[in-house]
Amino acid sequence: MKLNLKVKEIMLKKFPIIDKDDTLYHAIKLMKKYGIDRVVAVENGKLVGIATKKDIMERLGTLRTRTVTTSRLYVSSVMTINPIALGFDENVNTVIKLMVDKDISSVPIVDDAREPIGLVTKVEVASLCNKVDVKVSEIMSWNPVYVKPTDRVLHARQLLIQNSVTTLPVVEDDMVIGLVTIDDIADALVMFHDMVPEKHRKERIMNLLVADIMRIRFPRFHTDTPLSEVAKELSMRRLKGAPVLSRENMLAGIITLTDIVNFLAKQAK
Numbered sequence: 215m216k217l218n219l220k221v222k223e224i225m226l227k228k229f230p231i232i233d234k235d236d237t238l239y240h241a242i243k244l245m246k247k248y249g250i251d252r253v254v255a256v257e258n259g260k261l262v263g264i265a266t267k268k269d270i271m272e273r274l275g276t277l278r279t280r281t282v283t284t285s286r287l288y289v290s291s292v293m294t295i296n297p298i299a300l301g302f303d304e305n306v307n308t309v310i311k312l313m314v315d316k317d318i319s320s321v322p323i324v325d326d327a328r329e330p331i332g333l334v335t336k337v338e339v340a341s342l343c344n345k346v347d348v349k350v351s352e353i354m355s356w357n358p359v360y361v362k363p364t365d366r367v368l369h370a371r372q373l374l375i376q377n378s379v380t381t382l383p384v385v386e387d388d389m390v391i392g393l394v395t396i397d398d399i400a401d402a403l404v405m406f407h408d409m410v411p412e413k414h415r416k417e418r419i420m421n422l423l424v425a426d427i428m429r430i431r432f433p434r435f436h437t438d439t440p441l442s443e444v445a446k447e448l449s450m451r452r453l454k455g456a457p458v459l460s461r462e463n464m465l466a467g468i469i470t471l472t473d474i475v476n477f478l479a480k481q482a483k
Contacts, residue, residue, distance in 0.1 A: 234290040238265075265293035339471075349440060351437035351467075363423065368420075394428050433451070455468050
């Protein structure tokens with residue numbers, strides 16, 4: 215299934231752009247304003263980096279950063295430097311191949327002067343999966359890593375990093391009662407750093423539990439749900455993933471934007 219589309223047809227034209235020397239606090243405010251989990255960083259108007267909530271989650275969970283707030287950290291200290299970028303006339307299949315081959319979740323789109331003019335994330339790519347006759351069970355990840363509501367947020371963070379996943383179902387008594395994503399943990403750590411005095415952080419971070427930050431409203435799919443329906447729902451919510459349930463409503467697996475992008479990449483070959 216080759217996608218005969220140009221990047222300019224699917225790219226975000228309104229997205230957050232920030233100077234690399236601006237604060238992480240301002241970057242987070244821009245993410246919230248645009249409803250997106252990343253900012254494109256520039257220097258003198260030219261693309262130099264990209265900073266995501268995954269970067270924030272990884273940085274703020276370390277011992278070294280427990281003494282600082284987001285107003286004392288800079289975008290340049292968390293961003294990926296010189297990200298791969300494309301022109302707006304490139305084919306969408308090129309973006310998909312890059313995401314899979316380079317294990318990246320977005321591609322900035324630049325003009326000839328390397329000034330950012332667009333952004334394509336896995337959300338935009340997944341939204342193209344609307345005319346496939348495939349059930350979610352055919353591409354989802356089975357037996358996923360999960361957490362309990364009583365687990366510490368730092369434990370959930372570590373699971374996300376160690377397993378290279380974006381989404382964790384929250385399970386209690388064999389039932390899925392919540393969902394935790396990279397975004398949720400990043401947001402929780404930002405709030406924690408900005409609200410809790412430095413002298414109390416070491417102790418109180420241990421009391422921050424999954425139950426305190428998990429989503430309780432989220433889509434649930436079944437193994438026979440059409441993939442097109444799943445892709446539409448995740449894209450509309452800009453959600454990284456969601457649990458897939460068995461006929462008995464038990465956790466069977468998880469479906470993520472990454473699974474959908476990988477599927478489209480295989481179809482394009």
